[in-house]
Amino acid sequence: MKDIRIPTCMDCPCRLDYEGSIGQIRDGTRMKPFERYCTATKRPKLIRKGYMIRKPPSWCPKRKDPCEVRVFGFASDEAEQMHYFRAATSGKVSPQEHRYKPVFTGTIPLTPREFWRRCHEYGADLGLPTKVELYQVVEIDDGLKPVCFYLTPNGYQMETLFDPNKTKKE
Numbered sequence: 369m370k371d372i373r374i375p376t377c378m379d380c381p382c383r384l385d386y387e388g389s390i391g392q393i394r395d396g397t398r399m400k401p402f403e404r405y406c407t408a409t410k411r412p413k414l415i416r417k418g419y420m421i422r423k424p425p426s427w428c429p430k431r432k433d434p435c436e437v438r439v440f441g442f443a444s445d446e447a448e449q450m451h452y453f454r455a456a457t458s459g460k461v462s463p464q465e466h467r468y469k470p471v472f473t474g475t476i477p478l479t480p481r482e483f484w485r486r487c488h489e490y491g492a493d494l495g496l497p498t499k500v501e502l503y504q505v506v507e508i509d510d511g512l513k514p515v516c517f518y519l520t521p522n523g524y525q526m527e528t529l530f531d532p533n534k535t536k537k538e
């Protein structure tokens with residue numbers, strides 16, 4: 369099983385590496401050379417080193433707790449039939465955004481990583497807040513790095529190319 373890496377401040381576009389040679393006050397915060405700051409807060413806030421490699425701090429303004437979950441189903445009967453036809457003829461078919469639309473929005477007390485680990489431990493029935501049908505896509509958004517999972521006849525698989533923003537509107 370390929371595990372999901374926990375996103376850290378290192379991956380975040382809101383991280384600022386202060387590279388000045390001397391301290392400087394910026395937006396009310398005294399910045400020190402070689403320190404890193406979060407700019408998603410009201411004033412730049414110092415990020416301690418551990419958050420760079422382990423996980424974002426509990427005060428991270430982008431983090432969603434609980435995570436948001438969205439389920440994408442077929443946008444029409446025609447889209448569904450086409451998908452099933454392609455699955456039957458080619459054996460394997462990836463979800464294409466233009467055939468999908470959001471069918472459920474809610475929250476889930478699992479991060480993408482925890483969800484993925486449970487998929488391997490317990491199979492597809494993971495106590496999601498709604499029933500997920502075959503070939504639907506589940507997106508779990510922790511606020512930092514949303515991950516999509518596609519339900520296939522063999523269980524969930526990670527779907528890195530699926531972009532929920534390109535799906536049809538409800």
Ligand code: SF4
Nearest residue numbers: 377380406408424428
């Ligand atoms: S605390 Fe959150 S928003 Fe700020 S840099 Fe880290 S991950 Fe990004």
